[in-house]
Amino acid sequence: xxxxxxxxxxxxxxxxxxxxxxxxxxxxxxxxxxxxxxxxxxxxxxxxxxxxxxxxxxxxxxxxxxxxxxxxxxxxxxxxxxxxxxxxxxxxxxxxxxxxxxxxxxxxxxxxxxxxxxxxxxxxxxxxxxxxxxxxxxxxxxxxxxxxxxxxxxxxxxxxxxxxxxxxxxxxxxxxxxxxxxxxxxxxxxxxxxxxxxxxxxxxxxxxxxxxxxxxxxxxxxxxxxxxxxxxxxxxxxxxxxxxxxxxxxxxxxxx
Numbered sequence: 001x002x003x004x005x006x007x008x009x010x011x012x013x014x015x016x017x018x019x020x021x022x023x024x025x026x027x028x029x030x031x032x033x034x035x036x037x038x039x040x041x042x043x044x045x046x047x048x049x050x051x052x053x054x055x056x057x058x059x060x061x062x063x064x065x066x067x068x069x070x071x072x073x074x075x076x077x078x079x080x081x082x083x084x085x086x087x088x089x090x091x092x093x094x095x096x097x098x099x100x101x102x103x104x105x106x107x108x109x110x111x112x113x114x115x116x117x118x119x120x121x122x123x124x125x126x127x128x129x130x131x132x133x134x135x136x137x138x139x140x141x142x143x144x145x146x147x148x149x150x151x152x153x154x155x156x157x158x159x160x161x162x163x164x165x166x167x168x169x170x171x172x173x174x175x176x177x178x179x180x181x182x183x184x185x186x187x188x189x190x191x192x193x194x195x196x197x198x199x200x201x202x203x204x205x206x207x208x209x210x211x212x213x214x215x216x217x218x219x220x221x222x223x224x225x226x227x228x229x230x231x232x233x234x235x236x237x238x239x240x241x242x243x244x245x246x247x248x249x250x251x252x253x254x255x256x
Contacts, residue, residue, distance in 0.1 A: 013117040013154050014204070022116045022206045029209055033106065033240070040095035041072065043217035044103055048092040051078075054085070063090045070096040081140045091220070099218065099245070106212060107241040109185075115207035115238035119152035119161075121198045130162050132173070132224040135190055135215050144224070150196065150203050161230050163196050170196035172205070173213075175226035178235040187241045188216045191226040194239070210239025217243055 012019070037043045052058055060073035071094045080087050094100075124147065131141035144164040150172070151160050163170040172194040180189035193213045197204040215223035 012114060013152060014113075015118065018118060018204060019113045019116045022204075022208060023111055023113065026111050026208055030108065033211060037106070037217060038100050038103055040070075041074070041093045042100075043214045043221075044099040045093040045095055045097050046091060046214075046218040046220045047071070047094045047097055049076075049089060049220040049222075050092075051087055051089045054087075056088075058090065060090055063092060067092070068094075068096070070094050079142075081137060081142065102245040102247055104244045104246050106243055107184075109208075109238050109241065111208050112238045115236065117152055117154060117205040117207070119150050119203040119205055121148050121150055121201050121203045123148040130164070130227055132164070132227060134222045134224050136222040142224070150205070152203075152205070155234075157233070159232075162227060164224075170198060172196050172230065173224050173226045174210075174230040174232065174236070176232040176234065176236040178237065178241075181235075185235065185237060185241070187236075187239075188212045188243075190215065190223065192236075192239060207236055207238040210236065212240045212243055 014022075039045065050063065060075055063073045064071060071092055074091050074093070076089045076091060077086050078089065079085070126145070126147070128146055129143035130146045132144050133139065133141050146162045146164050147170075149160050150163060151158070153159070161172060161174070163172040165171075173191055174194065175191040176187075178185055178187040179191055180186065190213065192210045194205065194207060194210045197206070213223040214221040
């Protein structure tokens, strides 16, 4: 937005009670984020994602051979973009990873009540999917189930956003002009994530809880990128900005 608005009451998109509830919960959310990313299996702990060839019977226990005690292993799966077959993978997590040791904080915007938005959720057919590019898929897309449209108006602009079903929770992947921008208001280059609260057709989008996706902490994640309709024309000056390491100049994951 090019004009500076001094009276925010004209542009608030949520009720006073919704805004106050969001404000009261923000400090606790912030503290929990800082704890969780540095946990033994938090975003900063992921040191390897290994996709196994068909027939490879490597177990998590096998993958731990020769690793220090601080390392644990888990399994995951995905569907191959080339064959459609289910692929099995193993992730290694290090509770003493260099990223955890060097982690300083996550830069964040001050709480902004104008970015607490009440919206409408309109369900759609269970079989509707939207193609999402992922950061490590070389331009190919993965179809993700989007169970409904999220609509609202802000500053005279109408929006229809697509949040996909992430294990029963709506996850919004969005972008805006702050992504990759220089200066203190720049945010993670590939976009940011937001979990969406909704009950029936009522949705609360609290962008003060927008967060840097896992791939901003480790290049071993394969994060979805914002689809075209989830790209705001104005900077979203709320939520997390970038990950800060003590040697951040040497860490591509810290900002872009």
